[in-house]
Amino acid sequence: MEQTESAPNPTAPVLKGIAAGPGGAVAPVARMAAPPSLPEREPEVTDTVEEQSAAREALFSVAADLEGRAAELDGEAAAVLNAQALMARDPELRRQVEEDVQNGSAAAWAVRDACGRYQDLLLAAGGYLAERAADLGDIRDRAVAVLLGLPMPGLPDPGHPHVLVAEDLAPADTVRLDTSQVLAIVTRLGGPTSHTVILARSLGLPAVVGCAGADTLTDGTTVAVDGDAGTVEVDPAPGTAERVRRRAEHRRAVLSAASGPGRTSDGVAVSLLLNAGEGDPDEAAAHDSEGIGLLRTEFLFLDRAEPPTIAEQTEVYTRLFRAFTGRTVTVRTLDAGSDKPLAFAETGPEDNPALGVRGFRTARVHPTLLSDQLTAIAAAAREPDHQARVRVMAPMVSTPAEAEEFAALARTAGLGTTAEIGVMVEVPAAALLADRLLNHVDFVSIGTNDLAQYTMAADRTLGALPDLLDPWQPALLSLIDKVGDAGRRADRSVGVCGEAAADPLLALVLVGLGVTSLSTAPPALSAVRFALAHHSKAECRGLAELALAADSPERSREIVRRAAHPEVTDL
Template sequence: MHNNNKELTLSAPLSGPVLTLAKVPDPVFASGAMGDGIAIDPLNDTLYSPCEAVVTHVARTGHAITLRADNGAELLLHLGLDTVELQGVGFSMLVKEGARVSNGQPLLRYDLDQVAQQCKSLVSLMILTNSQDFQARPITLKSVKVGDPLLHIVPKLANGVQIDIEVVGIEVQGHIHVAHRGGLHARPAALIRQTAQQFTSKSWLHFAGKSAACDSLIGLMGLAVGEQDEIRVSCQGPDAEAALQALLAALSTALAEDNHAAVPAPIVQRNRPAEAGVLHGVCAAPGLVAGPLFRLNSISLPMDAGNHEPEQQRHALDAARTQVRGEIDTTLAQAKKHKNTDEEAIFAAHLALLEDPALLDAAHQSIDQGIAATHAWSQSIDVQCEVLQQLGSPLLAERANDLRDLKQRVLRALLGETWQYDVPAGAIVAAHELTPSDLLQLSQQGVAGLCMAEGGATSHVAILARGKGLPCMVALGSTLLDQEQGQAVVLDADGGRIELTPNAARLAEVHQAQLDHKQRRALQQAQAHTPALTLDGLHIEVAANVASSAEAADALANGADGVGLLRTEFLFVDRNTAPDEQEQRIAYQAVLDAMGDKSVIIRTIDVGGDKQLDYLPLPDEANPVLGLRGIRLAQVRPELLDQQLRSLLQVSPLSRCRILLPMVTEVDELLHIRQRLDALCGELGLSQRPELGVMIEVPAAALLAEQLAEHADFLSIGTNDLSQYTLAMDRDHAGLASRVDALHPALLRLIAQTCAGAAVHNRWVGVCGALASDPLATPVLIGLGVRELSVSPVQIGEIKDRVRHLDASECRRITQDLLKLSSASAVRHACHQQWPLS
């Protein structure tokens, strides 16, 4: 018998931002089906015990553990979502079933990088599984560190009432300005509803003399709360304070979608002179396509005579909603898998609307009067759409489209129609207004473009169209719907127009532009695995910048000639202790293994400046970017670098591993590390040491390139830092960022001097900064003497293709003149003239 009349405070088992269960991207946990609790998006690699407890269960796959606290509370600690599918890979359980653990004791360790790359989400949960006996109350919803107080566990009496009766019924309230762009439309309202549902207390929003319960999406949207409107929030119940805190946070934090800059809609000038055969509208997603026009019609219902059996109709509606719920869940799972957050947010809101009490009550009332489920559901939604459109907010009127989408989906399920439009691939679809579900279906069927009589550039359909790369136009007017089915049209979304009567030459021109673009991309990908040779036969290695073994595998699949820069910081940041030698060796070996027989350049730890480590407190510096960072850190904490070098020397085959030193400013720094490397090779009984390179990212290193090249095996230019140090402009400074351009003639002169200095000792020079990924800069870098370009994996095919169209000797000749120009913009202009981008 457990003493379960004690309260318990649980400490944070992980470090990171705290989420309510409502924000967990998993319907089972988010719904509270597993029990009350809290979630953390972890930044560290070890899960610690939140209290003194006994381990009652350890998951076979090492991703979860169940504890029983001394007061009888049962706690499930679950690391990541869908991590069971990893079958234990990347997890290391530190305790056994039956063991007694103390508060703060490590329970399991995991490979942060490996697990993050392979699971749906790292969001981890602490769930109170016997919620019938206890209640979990969040102490904080801010970021926590391991050991911080996180949850109060309060026992309930046998009848489920809380022991601390005195707090039951307390009402708390607060005021907040709504941060969501466009106010409380469907998605923010869904977030508020989900947040409120995590608490026992009842919650309401009050605005302009009206109130709405937070469990009704329609009620919340019906308040017509606009962006930055001030509203009052009230909560009443045992956990009212925590509920209020959570709701105020949710209302004052804009959704990720709200932070995307909407595609600016061209202003439709009503006085624009009419063009014969052209309709003008608003661009919702850019692009230029041609194809046959195909008109979509919505479902129209026959007259309903009434007198239906209510029980039967309720059952039919429930079955249809269950079917649609399943469809939306599948869409959500796909969106999560592909990390498509826009799509995920839109359909999560649809799921909430499907459960909305206001919609269901209205439909059930009609059904009880003998009306068919099809008509009852249809009328219920039409009434709410009318409400939203009467509120005078264009954004809320657009959100009525989400309700229409649900109407169509449930009607299709009720009518037994298979949801498949018979649309030919390559068609341009015209509709009064498309729904998000329509768009996903049409996208899968390979349509070329979309156009609507109504709609807006900020609608959910517009967001999805941009994500799918589908040209889309809205607000074209009802004339669009009068056009003949199948006629060939040109959709010029960039120009905000549809050409209804294009001649054969215009159609051919647009088709050719489409084909050229598609073929160019396909050809670049097809040739990405062959070497990049200039027209006069010079081989340029095109490698990839990566930060994990998963990215390395992606780079190899994209045709990388090797890894030009592995950033090892991913192993060191967002944790409480440094990774040990074994963990580092495994991580580096995984990258080597992922690259087949290609070489891998591994940069030693580059923290300091803007990258700080919790377990490595550095002195506060007035100018951290000019302080202890890169190789300078090794002078302060030599054991860190020694440990990293030792783990690098144990990878196999060592001949494919090259070591790169960041932030070197003088030859002595390089010589010191060379000596340490030689000494460590001796300790480990190695007869050869790996190649050792120097990053050229400060002007001093570029000016001393010849001296550095005498003792280094290769040089790699980091143009991002070299730009900010040369131009004395912080590359993260909002007002200056656009001027930190690595094509500045001063930078080009430093690159030229680096290549000339390296050539004296027959050393090769690579570029791993952002300039390497800029196709406009490719001929300039080749002309200056760079022989390796390390780029983002997706750009390998494009950069290799660029190399193959260049003559290296011509690049050398023209680049000499570029060094004499006076500004970065002058260099860019000259590059466009000399080597136009296709």
């Protein structure tokens, strides 16, 4: 009897992980090579100065390589690699390596041990800092390879399209993926907001991270990856494999035809915007979007001993506004602290940086950083040779008083008439009092990654708790509903610029909750645009009510999937 396309293979194991990149693929596995191993016997150090110099040069070589790759990229990819290069140049890491050499360790061993201690500190700190431990492990492996004269850790090249499987995937490798050969990504480690997830979305690749059992997958084994469900089926039945392939082809064909402004089927506008950072503004402007919903400005501040001048900042913002003439540009002010410490903006030791002096709170300690940035944005907004709709918002605002304070600072800097002023809603306190925040600002933008973390009291980098960090959590959706309702009553726009905006089904729910703009990585825009075009505003509200009434994220997602139009759920 011929097998139907949906017939399961009862003997095929299905591995479960975190849905990280939408879409599906079927292909044989190709595993990442193991990192370089140190010889069993450590050589005796005869020249401490020479050994320290070798270790230092190895770290600088890794940093230079990362910076060189970043220079060829833009957006998220460039920002991630430049941040990793900063870690390789960290003077404290270098000091620890040199101290180990001074105590008798050979250069490669000193790099391994110093990076290991640094990783332990990051993991113990939790929050965003823990997320950087994998990046530091990649720096360690690359520096050790340089010191031992071994091949640089890198990607497999089996000579055919494949599913890339790894323990974890470093940013330097992720940005080099050839999407004509790598059809999907599966990693054993990684959390829902890890760099692997962010970059996989930016490349448009199906991905499953934090996948228990990924280490059992061997080269050449055929797997079916479902980046929407977060599953990896091993040796899938022929019908399953064919169904996944046809679905992927259908998705590519449908989404390639979706273009233009975001609209529901009854014509209600929903702005579809980009998350952006370092990179060429003209390249960012070439994407089919209505502008930028989140401009991360940290790239201007990170790789410096002193803060950028007002003139330097003004030049960058002016160029960006020119590139997006006729469209929206939403500038998030400096989100320093936590995983983005600045050499010139110390905030003191913190046991839990994610709950400490970060975002707008940094202005309490270093007020001129914010006032100078607002002055630069205002100067760029006044330039006559652009017609961009400029908006500025502060991150990590928790109270109406903070919203009022930021709005006053922005107006004092000259932004009252040249830009709209808003704040981000990333903590439950801000969501609960959104109506009062909106008494002081023109708009709010919801950062769902942080709002999920703080709502569920779950470290957003911890892969062991993916269900709590799921953006379909009804508690999180209830807070978003409260913000959306406040926006409707105040006639103010409400945006979402977290990873939740990239999920087409969840985007429908968000619009039903009152969200008026969605900002995400470029590859996600077409699917969201397509989903909106097949649902009316009233239908979006109906889906939102179904999601709110569910008692779990899995149930919420499943109910909405069943109720949504088949044209969308079949993607």
